[in-house]
Amino acid sequence: MGRPLVAEIDLNALRHNYQLALQQSASAQALAVIKADGYGHGAVRVARSLQDLAPGFAVACIEEAEELRQAGIQHPLLLLEGFFSADELPLIVAHDYQLVVHSQWQVDALIDFFHQQPAQNTSLKIWLKVDSGMHRLGFDPSKVEEVYSFLQSQPWTQAIYLTSHFACADDLDSHFTREQLACLQELAEKLGHPPVSLANSPATLAWPEACGGWLRPGIMLYGASPLPKGHPQGDLLQAVMTLKSRLISVREIPAGDRVGYGGRFQASQPTRIGVVACGYGDGYPRQAVDGTPIWVAGKRCKLAGRVSMDMITVDLSAAPEAQVGDEVELWGKNLDVNEVAACCDTISYTLLTGLLPRVPRQSVNEH
Secondary structure: OOOOOEEEEEHHHHHHHHHHHHOOOOOOEEOEEOHHHHHOOOHHHHHHHHOOOOOOEEEOOHHHHHHHHHOOOOOOEEEOOOOOOHHHHHHHHHOOOEEEEOOHHHHHHHHHHHHHOOOOOOOEEEEEEEOOOOOOOOEOHHHHHHHHHHHHOOOOEEEEEEEOOOOOOOOOOOHHHHHHHHHHHHHHHHOOOOOEEOOOHHHHHHOHHHOOOEEOOOHHHHOOOOOOOOOOOHHHOOOOEEEEEEEEEEEEEOOOOEEOHHHOEEOOOOEEEEEEEOOOOOOOOOOOOOOOEEEEOOEEEEEOOOOOOOEEEEEOOOOOOOOOOOEEEEEOOOOOHHHHHHOOOOOHHHHHHOOOOOOOEEEEOOO
């Protein structure tokens, strides 16, 4: 069997979460966002599980798209950051990738490419990115009509979608989200109502006015809610990844003794300490504080001491019957990854995408 650490990927939960996204709108379609290796879950695995449900997938870059094509995924693929240099364009055209276009240099590169290859029988689907206030990528709203009209006039443009990205959609009272939404709605009206894509995961779950056109569910597909606990839709998400290991040692230490590097944890009373096969060499965050929840033998226990490269130590006071070989959950079905992330001064995205390759992923509930 070897080292007991494994990340179980529940594909039923993944499909449930995708269908929950679709339920937020009677008319929208949803591109499943599977960038960053499917948020650490395995992009090919995720795509294969969703290919009978999703009309297309979104990735960050051409390398991620190529991995899917080489695995036999033939669905439409959207490059969320477009292309990074003009030398990607022949491959983009050959494989019919869809493009986010966010900068004038990209428009210029497209002009040059098609000027050099006027006989190219090509029809691109372009997702025109608007900077509606996040100030990361996208055209200033004052320039969008001009760029849209130019792209629409080109023989190599098959379709144009209008897209942007919300900065604060996880804040349910955000005035800024309303301002961004108003900006996009005004532009869409001026442009004759092209297809739009506005809703990321929090907007899909909590901003119904943003849920027309094409949804872009990302983190929600993997069961980590981007919204505060208690939200009626966010709380319906099901954890897809359960990071599991086992106790490999149990010992008793007297009151006053310290545990781990630097002796950060000091026992206030005689304490049973369990050792778990998992550490920062696997992607478990070293910055996790004492008290970070860990599920041991069906009981909620606490991290005790600094995370090591290959091991963590756990205060077993809440599970006095725990023994070597008992199952441990680091996050997943019983422990919300958001709660664990909060104890590590980070977010669920970094825990899921930061799980390292030496941790085997094991699919369950495959179709």
